[in-house]
Amino acid sequence: MIRFEGVTRRYGDRAVVDRVTLDVPDGSICVLLGESGSGKSTLMRMVNRLVEPSAGRVLVNGRDVTATDPETLRRGIGYVIQSVGLFPHWRVAENVATVPRLLGWEAARIATRVDELLALVGLEPGRFRDRFPHELSGGQAQRVGLARALAADPPLLLMDEPFSALDPGTRRGLQAELRTIHAETGKTILFVTHDVEEALALADTVAVLEEGRLAARGRPAELLERGTGAPVRRLFGEESLAFHRLATLPASTIARPEDAAGDLPILPAEASLKQALMLMLSEGSDRLAVPPTGEFPGGTLYWADLVRPA
Numbered sequence: 001m002i003r004f005e006g007v008t009r010r011y012g013d014r015a016v017v018d019r020v021t022l023d024v025p026d027g028s029i030c031v032l033l034g035e036s037g038s039g040k041s042t043l044m045r046m047v048n049r050l051v052e053p054s055a056g057r058v059l060v061n062g063r064d065v066t067a068t069d070p071e072t073l074r075r076g077i078g079y080v081i082q083s084v085g086l087f088p089h090w091r092v093a094e095n096v097a098t099v100p101r102l103l104g105w106e107a108a109r110i111a112t113r114v115d116e117l118l119a120l121v122g123l124e125p126g127r128f129r130d131r132f133p134h135e136l137s138g139g140q141a142q143r144v145g146l147a148r149a150l151a152a153d154p155p156l157l158l159m160d161e162p163f164s165a166l167d168p169g170t171r172r173g174l175q176a177e178l179r180t181i182h183a184e185t186g187k188t189i190l191f192v193t194h195d196v197e198e199a200l201a202l203a204d205t206v207a208v209l210e211e212g213r214l215a216a217r218g219r220p221a222e223l224l225e226r227g228t229g230a231p232v233r234r235l236f237g238e239e240s241l242a243f244h245r246l247a248t249l250p251a252s253t254i255a256r257p258e259d260a261a262g263d264l265p266i267l268p269a270e271a272s273l274k275q276a277l278m279l280m281l282s283e284g285s286d287r288l289a290v291p292p293t294g295e296f297p298g299g300t301l302y303w304a305d306l307v308r309p310a
């Protein structure tokens with residue numbers, strides 16, 4: 001779906017993006033992760049032509065983006081940014097309808113679509129469609145920004161640190177909702193963040209940028225395998241690498257296939273080993289019951305087993 005082919009962007013004699021080659025498959029969430037100034041936003045902005053490459057090519061569906069005029073290109077790509085950028089004098093419904101109006105949809109179709117999208121992003125249409133942006137919390141405004149980006153049903157979404165300004169609880173809630181929306185809509189999502197936990201919570205694949213170069217790439221569990229390279233260790237922190245690795249492994253992988261005896265705290269099978277560790281600490285228990293689900297027959301998770309894969 002998106003292909004970066006040897007993409008470089010120079011400002012003066014400095015390459016802020018340096019020969020990046022990367023594929024983002026259809027329907028996946030790829031997170032660009034790196035420290036401030038590593039070139040994440042610049043790389044992303046070459047997809048919708050807010051920045052042009054100095055060398056190399058960006059292809060969307062096999063087509064070089066420079067072959068499509070920027071306006072047409074952008075109408076087919078949802079874009080969500082940290083500052084949201086809602087029009088302050090337009091109501092929520094008008095903001096969400098920006099692209100459908102540009103595309104000339106009929107009023108009734110737009111109204112239906114707006115309500116459908118507000119519900120999708122967790123805002124009750126009756127309560128929110130007529131509000132102005134200043135009547136929204138930061139988290140609600142971000143939800144409206146996401147609804148607006150999804151309005152014309154673009155197959156591709158670019159999200160540049162969309163949740164960075166939110167408090168941790170709201171941020172985790174929106175991350176979970178983005179995963180649900182992704183599962184329901186099958187969009188291809190390119191997501192920029194400098195937050196390693198956010199990357200692990202969202203990504204199918206993580207692409208690590210360091211000083212403009214692609215320093216590592218893989219599924220979260222692959223990326224954090226023992227023996228991972230220096231850029232990943234630097235970014236995740238040497239001393240917390242093992243802790244982050246637990247977040248990439250599901251509890252079901254190491255639960256012992258035995259019935260939970262007694263009254264143990266319950267952990268869902270799809271929870272990560274990091275969540276298991278947190279539950280053990282908060283409940284003061286060295287065992288957890290993992291109930292059966294799907295293929296998983298159920299079992300018991302032991303503290304002693306948990307510390308081994310880390």
Ligand SMILES: Nc1ncnc2c1ncn2[C@@H]1O[C@H](COP(=O)(O)OP(=O)(O)OP(=O)(O)O)[C@@H](O)[C@H]1O
Pocket residue numbers: 011016034035036037038039040041042043194
């Ligand atoms: N228009 C520009 N002119 C000159 N330098 C630029 C320009 N845009 C970006 N840069 C530089 O390119 C580098 C990469 O910037 P970019 O915004 O892509 O990084 P980033 O990884 O997204 O950082 P952050 O997480 O802080 O947003 C930075 O050093 C920045 O100062």
